[in-house]
Amino acid sequence: MLLRARGLRRSFGGVLAVHDVDLDVAAGELRGVIGPNGAGKSTLFNLLGGQLAPNRGTVEYDGSRIDRLPPHRRAGLGIGIVFQNARIFHGMTALENVMVGAHATTRAGFLSAALRLPAHHRAERQIRTRAVEALHRAGLADWADRPAESLPLGQQRALQVARALCGRPRLLLLDEPASGLRAAEREELARLIEELKGQGLTMLMVEHDVGLVARLADRITVLDLGRVIAEGTPDEVRDDEAVVTAYLGVDLADR
Numbered sequence: 001m002l003l004r005a006r007g008l009r010r011s012f013g014g015v016l017a018v019h020d021v022d023l024d025v026a027a028g029e030l031r032g033v034i035g036p037n038g039a040g041k042s043t044l045f046n047l048l049g050g051q052l053a054p055n056r057g058t059v060e061y062d063g064s065r066i067d068r069l070p071p072h073r074r075a076g077l078g079i080g081i082v083f084q085n086a087r088i089f090h091g092m093t094a095l096e097n098v099m100v101g102a103h104a105t106t107r108a109g110f111l112s113a114a115l116r117l118p119a120h121h122r123a124e125r126q127i128r129t130r131a132v133e134a135l136h137r138a139g140l141a142d143w144a145d146r147p148a149e150s151l152p153l154g155q156q157r158a159l160q161v162a163r164a165l166c167g168r169p170r171l172l173l174l175d176e177p178a179s180g181l182r183a184a185e186r187e188e189l190a191r192l193i194e195e196l197k198g199q200g201l202t203m204l205m206v207e208h209d210v211g212l213v214a215r216l217a218d219r220i221t222v223l224d225l226g227r228v229i230a231e232g233t234p235d236e237v238r239d240d241e242a243v244v245t246a247y248l249g250v251d252l253a254d255r
């Protein structure tokens with residue numbers, strides 16, 4: 001398993017947002033995480049990415065414990081994150097936006113840049129090369145030199161993916177990547193995610209759009225009130241009684 005969470009628990013005051021969650025993501029797998037509002041999806045996502053620490057439980061990545069590591073250390077190990085509604089830097093090109101993300105993950109970056117060390121120039125070249133490569137992977141090669149804010153919404157979302165790809169992750173965590181997108185933009189995003197999957201990238205995606213998750217994911221984890229209530233292939237999960245009950249009033253077949 002590339003990612004293995006065991007007994008993860010996180011509470012806020014009296015609310016158990018994530019309650020003894022086990023989760024395995026195999027290398028090459030695309031794992032979907034769904035659940036009704038307040039199910040604990042964001043909390044679980046942040047426990048995996050390192051934005052939150054668990055009260056209990058463990059997270060292993062590639063065989064090593066990471067649950068006490070801060071986000072930048074997890075990034076260094078190859079975990080990329082596409083945040084929900086991450087901001088785009090205005091007045092910068094798409095390429096520069098991707099490069100800024102990479103600078104933020106190399107801690108030595110700022111110091112050596114300030115001192116203009118030769119190592120800085122090498123690092124700068126490397127970051128540019130990786131940023132160009134990431135833009136290509138995200139289908140944005142033609143947009144590289146345009147002001148980021150001029151990109152259509154679908155391409156801005158792809159730009160967030162490119163930022164995460166710049167660190168050449170082995171595991172990509174996506175937090176509601178389709179939120180706010182219209183049908184055509186969702187379709188473009190779906191194709192991009194399928195392409196990354198085709199390249200062998202392991203992904204975990206938290207998403208409200210159940211139809212999109214059912215289409216893309218190999219396996220789906222369904223949360224309700226902080227607990228895993230079902231886990232399996234999209235077909236297995238769709239027919240699961242507990243899932244149907246949790247989504248009562250929502251016809252999964254229509255989503």
Ligand SMILES: Nc1ncnc2c1ncn2[C@@H]1O[C@H](COP(=O)(O)OP(=O)(O)OP(=O)(O)O)[C@@H](O)[C@H]1O
Binds near residue numbers: 038039040044
């Ligand atoms: N920082 C916080 N402080 C207090 N309570 C929180 C905090 N974050 C989450 N919660 C609570 O934990 C529970 C799970 O919330 P979480 O945001 O993880 O669910 P979710 O499945 O992502 O919901 P949604 O689909 O609405 O985004 C909810 O009851 C929520 O109110």
